Amino acid sequence: MMKKIIFITSILFIYSNNLYSxxxxGDFHQGGVVFWVDPNDNTQGMVCxxxxLDTxxxxxxxxxxxxxxNGADGAIAGSxxxxxxxxxxxxxxxxxAAAFCSNSNAQGYNDWFLPGEEAMxxxxxxRSVIDNVAIANGGSAFAGLGQGDYWxxxxxxxxxxxxxxxxxVMISNGFKNANRHVRAVRKANLIASWDCDPVIGCFDPSNGQGVFTTLIDCQNNCLPQVASFISGNDTIxxxxxxxxEIMFSFTGQAPFTFTYNINGITQLLPITTSINPYTLFTQQAGFYTINSFNDAIGTGTVAGEASVTVNTDPVDCPSLSIFMENTRNKKIFKVTDLLGRETNKTNTPLLYLYDDGTVEKRIVIE
Structure with a gap:
C-alpha cells in the first residue's frame, strides 16, 4: 500500500464566529463548517x-x-x-460513498458531494475547529485516532x-471495496447576506444575493409583521x-391599540395594552371581531373571530340561592378518616359523607 505524507510549515489559521460580513x-455557514476559502476568490469556498454519512x-x-x-481523478479543491x-x-x-453524499439532504441542502484529495x-x-463547531451546532466529531480513515x-x-x-493528516491509497467513513462537502458562497421575512425575521438566502450585507443592518430594518388575531368560544x-374570556394576540411592537365589534357594532373606546396576548372579560353575548389594530409603528392586519353565548336554561344554570339551599338541606350520615374508618377525632383531616352522595374533606381545629 502506498502512502503519501504531506508536511506543512508556517501556516497560520485564523477562525472567527463571523455573522456580519x-x-x-471555522464559521457555521450554509449547512456546514467552512474549511476552505478559494485563494483566487475569497467570496467562494467549501463547507463540511x-x-x-456512513451507516x-x-x-x-x-x-x-x-x-x-473515467474522469474521477480530480485532486484539486472543488474537483x-x-x-x-x-x-x-x-x-x-x-x-x-459518492452516492451517500449525492443523496444527502443534510441541513436542508441537496448539493453535497464526496470531497476530492485536496479538500479532504x-x-x-x-479537523479540530470543525469538530468544535459541528458539535456546537448539533453535529458530531470525526472518528478518533486509529479509526479516522475517510474516503x-x-x-x-x-x-x-x-x-x-x-x-x-495522511493521504493513502486503499482498496475500493474496503469500508471507510464518509463526510460530505458542498460549495458555498461565503458572502454573508441577509433577507427579511416579516414573520420569521432575518435569514440567509444562501446565495450571497440578500438585500442586507450585515445581520445587524437586517435586524435594524426588518420589522415584524403587524397583525392581530381574536379567538374564543365561551358559554356562560x-x-x-x-x-x-375573549383572547386577542398580536405581532409587532408594543404598545398595541385596537377596537373590536360585537355583532358588527364597534365599541366606542379603543383598548391600549402591552400585554400579549390580551384577555377581554365580558358577559355580553354576541359575535366578536377586531375592527382596527395598530402597534407602536403602524397599522396592522386583523383576523379571527370569537363568540360568547349566554345560557338562560335554569336546568343548566341553577341559581346560587338554589345551590346554597341544597347545601343547607343535606345531612351528614358518616364521618371517617382518610382510611375510611369512622371517627370523631379533631385536628386531623376527616371525610364528611352526606346523604346526597357528596363528600367534603375537613379539618376541625380545637
Missing amino acids: QAVV DIND FGIGVEWGCYGSFI GEQNTIDIINGCNSNNI FWISMN TSTEHNEFYAKYQDVQM CYNQNIDA
Whole structure:
C-alpha cells in the first residue's frame, strides 16, 4: 500500500464566529463548517457537513472495485463535485460513498458531494475547529485516532482510491471495496447576506444575493409583521356572574391599540395594552371581531373571530340561592378518616359523607 505524507510549515489559521460580513474558516455557514476559502476568490469556498454519512459509523465502500471510473481523478479543491458525478455515472450503486453524499439532504441542502484529495486534506488540517463547531451546532466529531480513515472522491486506479486519515493528516491509497467513513462537502458562497421575512425575521438566502450585507443592518430594518388575531368560544350562565374570556394576540411592537365589534357594532373606546396576548372579560353575548389594530409603528392586519353565548336554561344554570339551599338541606350520615374508618377525632383531616352522595374533606381545629 502506498502512502503519501504531506508536511506543512508556517501556516497560520485564523477562525472567527463571523455573522456580519463574510464567512471564514471555522464559521457555521450554509449547512456546514467552512474549511476552505478559494485563494483566487475569497467570496467562494467549501463547507463540511457536521456529521458522517456512513451507516452506523462502520463505513461504506468507495465502490466499483476492479473497474476504472473515467474522469474521477480530480485532486484539486472543488474537483470532488465532478468526481462524484463521474463515480455515480460509472458505478451503478446507492451503497457507495459518492452516492451517500449525492443523496444527502443534510441541513436542508441537496448539493453535497464526496470531497476530492485536496479538500479532504484541508478538512484534516482544520479537523479540530470543525469538530468544535459541528458539535456546537448539533453535529458530531470525526472518528478518533486509529479509526479516522475517510474516503476522498479521487480514484487511483481500478483497484485503489485515495483516503485520508484525518487524525494524522495522511493521504493513502486503499482498496475500493474496503469500508471507510464518509463526510460530505458542498460549495458555498461565503458572502454573508441577509433577507427579511416579516414573520420569521432575518435569514440567509444562501446565495450571497440578500438585500442586507450585515445581520445587524437586517435586524435594524426588518420589522415584524403587524397583525392581530381574536379567538374564543365561551358559554356562560345568565345568573352566575361569571365572565366569558375573549383572547386577542398580536405581532409587532408594543404598545398595541385596537377596537373590536360585537355583532358588527364597534365599541366606542379603543383598548391600549402591552400585554400579549390580551384577555377581554365580558358577559355580553354576541359575535366578536377586531375592527382596527395598530402597534407602536403602524397599522396592522386583523383576523379571527370569537363568540360568547349566554345560557338562560335554569336546568343548566341553577341559581346560587338554589345551590346554597341544597347545601343547607343535606345531612351528614358518616364521618371517617382518610382510611375510611369512622371517627370523631379533631385536628386531623376527616371525610364528611352526606346523604346526597357528596363528600367534603375537613379539618376541625380545637
